[in-house]
Amino acid sequence: MARFERAAQAGVARAEGLRAPERRAPELPAPSEDDADEEALKSRFLFWSYQQILDAFGRPDEMHLGQVVEWWYRRFTGSDFEGWFSVKFCAGFVVNIDSN
Secondary structure, eight states: OHHHHHHHHHHHHHHHTOOOOSSOOSOOOOOOOSHHHHHHHHHHHTTOBHHHHHHHHOSOSEEEESSSEEEEEEEEETTEEEEEEEEEEETTEEEEEEEO
């Protein structure tokens, strides 16, 4: 139990200095058309920090906590929902991106 508490405290300490922009970024990366697009998108953001993602895209619409932290952003065209852009973090750094 002590190991979990130390890990949780370390995560909180890293998160305390985060600054979320007031508004979300107007555009999210385009949905991946094929495997090459997906790989390019992943390599572009790989190992970015929480703060870098917040600065680029603003506050996420949803968050999921588990073995990794996942932030979800809703993609809209005008007022029509089009899909999701998600960012997965491990130890505070981006390890995967999914855009559909």
